[in-house]
Amino acid sequence: MRVTVIGAGNGGAAAAVELTLAGHDVALHGRSEATIEPFLRQGIRYQGVFGEGCIKPALVTTSLKEAIENADVAVVTLPTFALGSVARELHEAGWGGSRPVVLNPGHTGGAFEFDTEFRRVSSAIPPIAEFATLAYVARKPAPDAINITGRAKKLRAAALKGGEAAIEAGTILFPGSYDCGDVIASDLCNVNMVVHPPGAILGASWVEATGGDFTFYVQGLTSGVVRVMEELDRERIAVGKAFGHDLPTVIGEMKAIGTVPPDADERDYRAIAAGEANKRIKAPDSLGHRYFTEDFSHGLVPFLVLAEIAGVQTRTTRALVDLHGTMVAGLPRPAARDARSMGLVGATMASLRERLGK
Template sequence: MQTSVSIIGAGNCGCAFAADLADRGANVLLYAHPEHRRHAETIERKGYLEAGMKIEGRFHPKVSSDMADVVRFSKFIVITVPSYGHDSILSELAKFDLSRHVVISITGNFFALMARRQINARYILETATAPYASRMQDGKVTVMGIKSVMPIAAMPVDVDDDLRDEIGAIFPMPLEWRSNVLEIGMSCITGVIHPTPALMNTGWIETRKGDFYFYREGMSASVARVIGQVDQERMAIAREFGFKPQSVVAIMNSYYSRDFADFGEFARETVEHNTTKMAPTHMRDRFIVQDVPYVLVPWFELGAKVGLHCTAIKSIIDLASIVNDTDYLATGRNLRRLGLDTASKGQVIETFSAPIAASIAAPIAPSIAPWADELRRIA
């Protein structure tokens, strides 16, 4: 039977995924928000989505800006919009019965717990990264690289083997199933790679408007040392919650089947990330406004909950807040917004780890209680 997939988000990742799925014979619906239809309009005007480099061809996904089409088209809904677009998408999806649907957020950034309180999807999944290194421009998506493996997890955690196989058929690489979405959230290494070099290259970004190689030129030895410290703090937090994290270099090596010895070598030599310049053109780029409030903020607060004061992570949050005149600790995806501000370490782990039946039966901390009734409905 031919696979059908609804993709929410007609940007870099969404268009790369649409082209890849179509290339592999799937039926694809590509949803563009009514206020963000630039790429969708180009595809509609040309009559096709063009792809180049790792994926070549012209493809014909169905294009829509009606969320009802998304829900009708497939039981699999893949969300590829940046994290700051999640609230808008969830408010639209909340209008529908999704009890038979599987929602997959790419990249998750602690999406599942937010979503579980708003939609009644059968399962909500998160990936730790995007499947592709890609850029969309003038109706053509250029795919510079495709990951070799994809870390993924579900909430609730009890996904049976048949459904895992169906989900696996959507992706172009093997899935690496992790214990829960908290482990995935601690593995979203864009929080390590993006904000630090963006902030440490602020002058160059604002002067050159992105006209430099973000990895090869922007990640000098000193920048790499700060990146390394942020990564050490991320791994310390993950270990406190019972995980065995890999370093950012080890993760990137696994994604692209490489053998870089350290982050500096990766930044200099990575082909996928040095094919185009990839530097932000301004300081409200997603490298800051996504990866600071939606990745670094929850990391920092989870660390504080277990007694870790992560000075490098906090410094990056503070600098980004000053540069963009925004209190990211207050406005980001903090533990209060996740309903975990008063939860103990054990309750945090339990919240992310429970299957459907256990989620219903187990005592739930007061701050987590609002989505208990929703879990009962799904079961």
């Protein structure tokens, strides 16, 4: 399959490696010349779950028009707060209404935002599918290298109404991904919005004092953080139930993904610290880190929108969002994914089901 991977960061480099190794024709698009220059010069060195080696995508470019010219499908691996702008840029570059788009990941509300933004510039909407979380745990140890320490074993995917071609493409390209039924189920199983905000808020002073020189999922996973995480997860599960979904705890979801041990008790939130892919990950180095900029504004904020539509009280979620807003006041941050950006202003359960094709 001819695949355009949009985004040359951790997720994009990992996707380019996996898809190239699987025999697909990959065009990698990066917005920054500085980011893609090492890949252009010597390919992408990789190590981890796919072994060790170096791949050279068929094309590496900063031109989105060039990257999508012959593509069968676009896989978007950019940070979730970039999805709205990518929708507009894809339209401007000539992406029509028939070729599918796979958001890897969409996180919470990503498919809604991408669809809404595309509709603002075009009536020809491409098939859209999203993954609940990024398929990889990956970090760049060098500008031309990617260390892929984890690959999701089971990965929730879902499509908006009319997105059958996108869900089909996504499940072919990324073995282990599966159609979980609808986008709400996918949105609510974004594990990052549960496992990042409690530790980020309660560990913020440690982040600022040490520049993140501690392990986020081990040293940072204190008893107080766990109690907040448990309550946040209970609220997520309650919202899911209101929409007709019997969701597992976040630990159960992470067991399926493969980021906690397979024998972990689904009620034991400390199991996060035992996951091989997580135990060495350092804390954010500042309040500008994506755990602060992404998982609140594009995780918990859209979750609150869904909770309001469902009529479920979410006091812990609201407290985290409010504290975060005070903490980062005056700092650069992306606009939140709210009801307007997702096209859900005034939405009801009935109108939401219509948009989902239910």
